[in-house]
Amino acid sequence: MFNLIDRYIGRQIILASTMILLLLACLQSLFSFIDELGRTGRGSYEVSDALLFVGLMLPSRVLELFPMSVLIGSLFGLGNMAANSELTVMRAAGVTTWRIAGAAVKASLILMVLAIIIGEWVSPISTKAAQQLKTAAISGGELSFSKTGLWARRDNEIIQMGNLLSDGQLKDVTIYQLSDNNRLKGIVKADSAKKQGEHWELYQITELKFLADQIQTHQEEKRIWLNPLQHEQLETLTLEPDTLNIPGLLRYLDYLSENGLETKTYELALWRKLVQPLAICVMMFLAASFVFGPMRNVSMGARIVSGVMLGFGFHIANQSFGPISLVFNLWPALGATIPVLMFALLGYWLMKQNS
The missing domain is CATH 2.40.128 (Lipocalin)
Known part of the structure; x- marks a missing residue:
């Protein structure tokens, strides 16, 4: 399944994506820690509690940043190979652009497994522990x-x-x-x-x-x-639907249905969970299409800036289409899948133009 070229391309992309992911997660955690400092002094919530809270929330932040990091990391890795003429040598040896893009998509399988592990086992546990720690400290043990x-x-x-x-x-x-x-x-x-x-x-x-x-x-x-209880205390206890794993969402959906309560928000969260691994794959494919298309002869800085803009665009689209589907009472699956399909079609069009 993975030949020598697949392994080489995959290694370059995964290393670059991991580096970008850690960098973005650290930056976001720093901003989060600064924000939490404003809450210290309430109850027994101290700086050490804020630091531990930010650390426990790190898996959920990593999960949130995964698609953007994969896109930027893939542009960085493939762009570096293009700058060193490695992709040119591969194409001269008969390796097509689609074959190279396929190698990038294969590499995404490893990151998809990592994202699933974090999203289903690590993030729900750590996020719940973080909320419990924060709530207990702010409430003074009440x-x-x-x-x-x-x-x-x-x-x-x-x-x-x-x-x-x-x-x-x-x-x-x-x-x-x-x-x-x-x-x-x-x-x-x-x-x-x-x-x-x-x-x-x-x-x-x-x-x-x-x-x-x-x-x-x-x-x-x-x-x-x-x-x-004070309403401010209860607000700190509310876990967002995106922090639950798939079994937890299914159980909660059953509970809401049995009690005649609104389920659309949690259905959207469930579909986002199911679509997220596919989003990682699409980001890899989109990065490959850009390296062979509009960004073939640009500098590394331009690739990174474009990757940030594309990743941010995907994040905005992903955050926008979900609420839009809820407002217009559409099937929540549409709100979760339309952004991924849009960027997948963009990558396909670019590859067709330059293959």
């Missing part, structure tokens, strides 16, 4: 996590929340009310809770009160939550 959900302590109440949706709505809320000597005096269970204006409301409530000789039960449709 919030904690377990397999049963989020737990919090507010005055004489212990609050357990099963799910926190991306819009800040809470699901499966249970409030354990304690007396001054920490004895359980009541339980309030609600199907959901949502912020309405300046206050929170609980919905579909069942309340149990433990009296000396009996247990009183009371049910109601809605009530104001008198002692909720």
